[in-house]
Amino acid sequence: MDYKVIQDCLIVKPNGEIDSHYADILKKEIENAALRLDIRNIIFDFSNVDFMDSSGIGLVVGRYKYTSAMGGITAAACISDRLMKLMTLSGLLKIIPACKTVEEAITKTKRGGKNEL
């Protein structure tokens, strides 16, 4: 996993296949980073993820709960068609915004995740 911080956003870029094995590792890494750094929002950059099962949904929902408690949002960027099928089925995109780019997601965090009217 690569991550970086832009303002109060933690940008997480997992690499490879998100199953329960990798989701557990990611969860710990994100929790550690979030504790050390002063962040309120989490943005998942899925551009390097070529497989995901429902464990990935659990991972994102877990981070959504964390950022909600902090008054921030969790967003998902660069979702491939392959991942989109699972994300749509799970209803995940009803609670977190899906963005084309990380930049778009960062803009979203400034509006508290709300779409422009």
Add this chain to the structure above:
Amino acid sequence: MNFENEFSLKFKALSCNEGFARMAVSVFLLPYDTYSDIMNDIKTAVSEAVTNSIIHGYEGMEGYVYIRCGVKDNVVYIEVSDNGCGIDDIKKAMEPLYTSKPSEERSGLGFTVMESFMDSVEVESTKNKGTRVFMSKSLLR
């Protein structure tokens, strides 16, 4: 069933084997030259079933997960089984969002994913004996 081609696999119930399990199925299916989205659906369903055996069936205890995978008339049949704790109420377990482990960030969507990504899913389970998941999917559109 009398398959044209088939393989069986037995591996330790360790979460690091989830990738191995779904790759084994997808590499086996390569000669059938199916579509990449169908292949991804199958990999996802296998990952869900294997993860369930490891996480719920054995709950961290030692054990083995078994896969039997066969092809006949361009349909793939996959059986994932364990000798774990079994499922009390299969109907409830298969309800969308139901999980017996909400504290561990499970989404409760494993069976829902299997059912929507495969053509058929059947579950057999006996308390303290184990669980068997049968799935099938056409490799053609």
